[in-house]
Amino acid sequence: MQIKALTSLARGQPGILHHITPSLISFEYTCGAIRKPHTLIFVGGLGDGLGTVEYLSDIVRALDPTQWTVFGLVLSCSYGGWGMGRLGNDIDEIAHTVNYVREYKTPQFGPGKVVIMGHSTGSQDVMHYINCPNPRPAHPVFDKDWxxxxRPEVDGAIMQAPVSDREGILWVIKCGTERDSPETMREIYNKAVDDAKRHTYEYHNSVDTVVPLSVTGRIGYPTSAPVSSRRFLSLVSPDSPEKPEEDDLFSSDLSDQRLKETFGQVGVRGLLKQQLLVLYSGRDQSVPPWVNKEALIKRWEKAMDADGTHFWSPWSMVIPGASHALSDSDQKEPRRILVERVTGYLNDILKG
Structure with a gap:
């Protein structure tokens, strides 16, 4: 283990930089040299990196007087790398981090609690971690030498802003933009999907092709991040809801059978020891107005606990007035509720 002390870019908070592997790092938010037995591992969404999710600093401060520390994980797909990433690689890296944390803390404290928390697409990582086969299936192109x-068990899991990338893009297409009408947006989108399906890989089907930045930039993605045809098709999942892609976990039109194959597999896999906390943002800018948020998370709860188990945390809720990342100027009360829910949930984890 290689450990370095330094100060985080997030609010100047002190901590320790951990090298999980030579290329995978995590920042442990600590108060000086204080060590604590329990760990919350935080994973951001598309484009996020160290300190980019503002409300994490609220959680860190709330956990200061407790026995929990926060590890901010920087995945290989963090920052601008999300467009070339995939959930399978993400959960491998989360697994390495969980193992590292236990190896790091157990000699001093014994077995402590470990909870994983995802924001936005980080929620897809969390769900994928606890519901897919263990080990995960190999990717036919990228896992030939894998x-x-x-994956080790985790004591708890939290999903904040678990939104559908597919429905977010469909909303942009339906509304159009200042530059493009809905009709033009639909034409651009349909062509991008057709091209991505025809030319997903190149060089003897071993290398990703990339969707032109001029296309991804016009349908809502930042022009600074290249997006592979493979990840693009996974995010927009054009054959959903009948044949959803890997990233399409949270769309409101998915069938009960699909939810049984995702949320309903959590108990089967045995990777979640206690409960899942879901915190949906009531005013999430990424969610189309036709989505009934309360009804949607009720469907998730029903699918998860269909066999009589109780993996759904009672702390779960739609946070009134909360924006996607709770970063707007009017988010003081939603952030207070989020911190209250997270800390209450973590207290329950300690009680077992």
Whole structure:
């Protein structure tokens, strides 16, 4: 283990930089040299990196007087790398981090609690971690020399702003933009999907092709991040809801059977020891107005606990007035509720 003390860019908070692997790092928010037995591992969304999710600083401050520390994980797909990433690689890296944390803390404290928390697309990572086979299936193109990673159990899991990338893009297409009408947006989108399906890989089907930045930039993605045809098709999932892609976990039109294959597999996999906390933002800018948020999370709860188990945390809720990342100027009360829910949930985890 290689550990370095430094100060985080997030609010100047002190902590320790951990090298999980030579290329995977995580920042542990600490108060000086204080060590604590329990760990919350935080994973951001598309484009996020160290300190980019503002409300994390609120959680760190709230956990200061407790026995929990926060590890901010920087995945290989963080910042601008999300467009070339995939959930399978993400959960391998989360598994390495969980193992590292336990190896790092157990000699001093014994077995502490470990909870994983995802914001936005980080929620897809969390769900994928606890619901897919263990080890995960190999990718036919990128995992030819891959060594399977067996994911360790986690005591708890939190999903904040678990939104549908597909429905977000469809809303942009339906509304159009200042530059493009809905009709033009639909034409651009349809062509991008057709091209991505025809030319997903190149060089003997071993290398990703990339959707032109001029296309992804016009349908809502930042022009600074290249997006592979493979990840683009996973995010927009053009054959959903009948045949959803890997990233399409949270769309409101998915069938009960699909939810049984995702949320309903959590108990089967045995990777979540206690409960899942879901915090949906009541005023999420990424969610179309036709989505009934309360009804949607009720469907998730029903699918998860269909066999009589109780993996759904009673702390779960739609936070009134909360924006996607709770970063707007009017988010003081939603952030207070979020912190209250997270800390209450973590207290329950300690009680078992």
């Amino acid at each position: 060594t399977p990673v067996t």
